Amino acid sequence: MGFALPTLGRHVLIEFYGCPSDIIENNRLIEKYMNEAADYAGATIVESVFHHFNPYGVSGAVIIAESHLTIHTWPEYGYASVDVYTCGDSVSPWKAADYLGEKLQAKKTESFEVPRGMVDKIKQYAEQDIHEVQVKPTLKGVK
Amino acid sequence: MGFALPTLGRHVLIEFYGCPSDIIENNRLIEKYMNEAADYAGATIVESVFHHFNPYGVSGAVIIAESHLTIHTWPEYGYASVDVYTCGDSVSPWKAADYLGEKLQAKKTESFEVPRGMVDKIKQYAEQDIHEVQVKPTLKGVK
Numbered sequence: 712m713g714f715a716l717p718t719l720g721r722h723v724l725i726e727f728y729g730c731p732s733d734i735i736e737n738n739r740l741i742e743k744y745m746n747e748a749a750d751y752a753g754a755t756i757v758e759s760v761f762h763h764f765n766p767y768g769v770s771g772a773v774i775i776a777e778s779h780l781t782i783h784t785w786p787e788y789g790y791a792s793v794d795v796y797t798c799g800d801s802v803s804p805w806k807a808a809d810y811l812g813e814k815l816q817a818k819k820t821e822s823f824e825v826p827r828g829m830v831d832k833i834k835q836y837a838e839q840d841i842h843e844v845q846v847k848p849t850l851k852g853v854k
Numbered sequence: 855m856g857f858a859l860p861t862l863g864r865h866v867l868i869e870f871y872g873c874p875s876d877i878i879e880n881n882r883l884i885e886k887y888m889n890e891a892a893d894y895a896g897a898t899i900v901e902s903v904f905h906h907f908n909p910y911g912v913s914g915a916v917i918i919a920e921s922h923l924t925i926h927t928w929p930e931y932g933y934a935s936v937d938v939y940t941c942g943d944s945v946s947p948w949k950a951a952d953y954l955g956e957k958l959q960a961k962k963t964e965s966f967e968v969p970r971g972m973v974d975k976i977k978q979y980a981e982q983d984i985h986e987v988q989v990k991p992t993l994k995g996v997k
Binding site (some may be wrong): 719720722724726728729731732757758760762764770771772774776778779781783785787788789790792794796798817818819821825827828829832833835836837838841844 | 862863865867869871872874875900901903905907913914915917919921922924926928930931932933935937939941960961962964968970971972975976978979980981984987
């Protein structure tokens with residue numbers, strides 16, 4: 712038995728240890744996997760930005776209509792740090808996390824989920840009365 | 855008394871409740887504040903991407919040499935969700951968090967810090983022996 716926690720978003724933080732360095736130093740591959748993970752989770756990709764640092768490491772973000780995915784890698788240490796933040800119940804952050812876990816081939820994965828945007832607190836502190844809280848609307852007319 | 859936790863990064867998650875909607879619906883203002891926060895914290899900005907959703911909300915990320923800042927806002931609910939992730943000890947994520955707290959004028963702020971990339975686990979699971987762990991080098995030759 713459990714109960715539903717009314718929240719706008721779900722944020723999963725993942726630590727991938729012991730990843731093969733040839734995977735996590737590859738900027739294009741990491742960008743591909745991150746976009747595929749977003750897509751696999753059912754998210755709508757808005758924009759993707761990735762940078763390769765010299766001598767090591769990739770940093771990037773995928774902005775999705777439902778929030779974001781980010782990654783930072785330290786190939787020299789086999790470590791990749793991933794965040795998957797989704798809002799709404801049509802997308803599961805864990806699908807993206809699992810997808811990346813498979814692709815990054817970590818020897819050890821640690822992860823946990825943080826609820827973001829508690830509905831009770833939104834109602835308590837909002838300027839005006841809020842009767843019903845809905846998540847961010849689907850992507851129409853991104854400006 | 856405390857002790858130093860050997861970690862690559864520091865990740866601060868912040869919930870801003872009760873923000874004036876005219877601030878957090880303003881895409882350009884939010885991008886400006888996020889970049890200023892990164893700068894104020896001493897971070898090196900690599901790229902900034904922001905989107906305004908129709909009818910409501912801003913989503914954006916600032917990639918910094920030291921990792922990232924992200925924000926998602928729900929102006930209709932007065933809520934803004936911010937992450938500040940920094941690596942190394944030259945930049946404090948809390949400086950950026952405090953700066954944004956002042957600018958977003960939240961009635962209620964909740965935040966906590968998560969250590970990212972535990973050095974002990976990096977050493978345990980790395981492919982090769984690692985004697986000394988250093989954070990990502992300063993920004994030279996971003997590709």
